[in-house]
Amino acid sequence: MEALFDALEARLASRRPRAVNLSGHVLRESAVLVPLLVREGAPHVLFTKRPSTLRHHAGQYSFPGGSRDPEDTTPLHTALRETREELGIDVSGVRVLGALDEVPTLTEFRIQPFVGVIPQGVEYRPNPVEVEFIVEVPLAALLEPSLHRAERRSVRGVEYEVDFYTYGSHIIWGATGRILRDLLRLTSELIVRP
Structure with a gap:
C-alpha cells in the first residue's frame, strides 16, 4: 500500500489544485479530509x-x-x-498526501479537499451530533464504472452535472461525489484491479 500512497502523493505534488473562481461571488472557505486507510491489505x-x-x-x-x-x-x-472533532481520532499521525481541486457548493462554500492516510489501528469515536455512522469503501470498488452515474441538474438557471456513486445501500453524491470523482481520476491508473 505504501507504493500506492507514495505514487498518489507524487501525483498530487506534481499538479497545482484548481481554485474556484466565480466572478462576482464570494464563497465561504471550508475544507475536508478525504481519508484513505488500509483494510485487509486493500x-x-x-x-x-x-x-x-x-x-x-x-x-x-x-x-x-x-x-x-x-x-x-x-x-x-x-x-x-x-476530522478530529467528527471521528474522535488523534490526527497527528495522519499522512497528508496533498490537495485535490477546490469544489464550489450551492450553499456558497468553496471546499478545499485534502487526501490523507489514517494510520492502522485507529479507533473511531464519532461525534453523534455530526456523524450517524462511518462507511469504509474499497477504493477498487469505487473505480467500477457500474457504481457511477451522472445526471444533469439546473439550479437558478445554471446547468451542472451531479455525480452519484452507489455502493450497496449507500449513495454518495453532491460535493462529496465531485471530490470523489477527482480522487478516482487521479488514482485510476495507480490501482491494480483483479
Missing part, C-alpha cells in the same frame, strides 16, 4: 453519514470537514481539526 475510502436531524445536508454522505474558523491558520488545519 486501500479504502472513509465516508461519514450525516444524521437526519441536521439542518443542512441531513442524511448525506460526506468527508470529515467544515467551515474554516478564524483560528484555523490554513485550510489543512480546518480539515484536520474537523
Whole structure:
C-alpha cells in the first residue's frame, strides 16, 4: 500500500489544485479530509453519514470537514481539526498526501479537499451530533464504472452535472461525489484491479 500512497502523493505534488473562481461571488472557505486507510491489505475510502436531524445536508454522505474558523491558520488545519472533532481520532499521525481541486457548493462554500492516510489501528469515536455512522469503501470498488452515474441538474438557471456513486445501500453524491470523482481520476491508473 505504501507504493500506492507514495505514487498518489507524487501525483498530487506534481499538479497545482484548481481554485474556484466565480466572478462576482464570494464563497465561504471550508475544507475536508478525504481519508484513505488500509483494510485487509486493500486501500479504502472513509465516508461519514450525516444524521437526519441536521439542518443542512441531513442524511448525506460526506468527508470529515467544515467551515474554516478564524483560528484555523490554513485550510489543512480546518480539515484536520474537523476530522478530529467528527471521528474522535488523534490526527497527528495522519499522512497528508496533498490537495485535490477546490469544489464550489450551492450553499456558497468553496471546499478545499485534502487526501490523507489514517494510520492502522485507529479507533473511531464519532461525534453523534455530526456523524450517524462511518462507511469504509474499497477504493477498487469505487473505480467500477457500474457504481457511477451522472445526471444533469439546473439550479437558478445554471446547468451542472451531479455525480452519484452507489455502493450497496449507500449513495454518495453532491460535493462529496465531485471530490470523489477527482480522487478516482487521479488514482485510476495507480490501482491494480483483479
